[in-house]
Amino acid sequence: MAATLKDVAQLARVSVKSVSNVVNGYPHVSHDLRRRVHDAIERLGYRPNLAARHLRTGRTGLLALVVPDAPCLDELARQILHTVAARGYRTVVDHAEQAPARPGARLPVDGVLVAADVVPPELIETHLAARTPLVLLGEQRDERCDHVGIDAARAARDATEHLLETGRRRIAVIGTRPAASSTAPQPRTLGYQQALRRAGISVPDGYLRTTRHHRHPDGYQAARALFAHEHPPDAIFCFSDPLAVGAIRAAVDVGLRVPGDVAVIGMGDSSEGSFCRPTLSTVSADPAALARRAVARLTSRILRPDAAPVQVVAPHTLQARGSTAAG
Structure with missing residues (x-):
């Protein structure tokens, strides 16, 4: 019963x-x-x-x-x-x-x-x-x-400052929203920009990579575009862990070492981040x-x-x- x-x-x-x-x-x-x-x-x-x-x-x-x-x-x-x-x-x-x-x-x-x-x-x-x-x-x-x-702007600032503390200076972003879906920069973008501005670093053209979704293929394709940049980044801040995992795979496919040649950090603290190689740094709630x-x-x-x-x-x-x- x-x-x-x-x-x-x-x-x-x-x-x-x-x-x-x-x-x-x-x-x-x-x-x-x-x-x-x-x-x-x-x-x-x-x-x-x-x-x-x-x-x-x-x-x-x-x-x-x-x-x-x-x-x-x-x-x-x-x-x-x-x-x-x-x-x-x-x-x-x-x-x-x-x-x-x-x-x-x-x-x-x-x-x-x-x-x-x-x-x-x-x-x-x-x-x-x-x-x-x-x-x-x-x-x-x-x-x-x-x-x-969470306070997304503060979280993005913390992630970017962490990359700066490791000695990185060419820091790109993957995961900004398409312009058509937003009239103002999203908080994560603002936090990233604030951290670089405080460090006296300007953002090169092409370092803000827009994605329609936050999936592995989106991170992979955006990272491949960044690695083909005239001045490729030495660090990438991804707005989600799946994007970051995709970016790590892209780095490996073009012969780069993570974190030796390029550091990668995500957001979300997903379980897959603990199992990828190298283990993924991330912002966790x-x-x-x-x-x-x-x-x-x-x-x-x-x-x-x-x-x-x-x-x-x-x-x-x-x-x-x-x-x-x-x-």
Whole structure:
């Protein structure tokens, strides 16, 4: 027989009302109580009755997560799925390039988490027009929406300064957005430029490489173009780890040593970076902490749809590994 709210309450030694508050994402619940309820839910394998919830509250118990590539979820997406489940919701995962033009075109959802850097702007506008509770993840912000992410400009500055500290001076970038998709430099580009300006270094023409996606082939092709430059770089700052892995492969294919001839650093601290050779230096955020903050913000937005938007800045660290070792 399937576990019930009463079963969870008995195991957690709390009231049924307390379990309901946790399951429904009520924000004013103590950390200890929430932990006990989540532990009991996991032990019992409890799953909420979404149909009953929908009839009682008008909510579906479903949240949508729009990501760059649904078959290849990164660690943040995995952490979000885990956190959403612990809160008693279920998740609909959507591919950014195939996201529905109209909210609810596939399934009605209570709220949406969007990897804002990879979705078409019109998708965000559509959700805003429909008053769908919405939280943006990543670098792109919108003053009308809640946002959870690291300080991208500061992270880019830290990455560039790390390359400078290793003695590199010809530092290029891979991963800037196409001009048509942005009217102003993105924060990562600004942070990179600030670090070089402080060091008295100008950016040569052709050192800012635009990519449509943040995938291995994009990093590979952009790096090959940089290595054919009149003054090829001695370091490359990539706006994602897949771009950086592609750049390392390009360096090897043209006979360059990493980091001897060219240093490479990425962003995202993906698992593949720890296994490539050399190991990849990267800017790291805590995916579990980001997921907790993002899901908490979305459940709060669902409960209080008219509250003012909140910008949540999560910490980041720089992981210096083999790909940027000093020459």
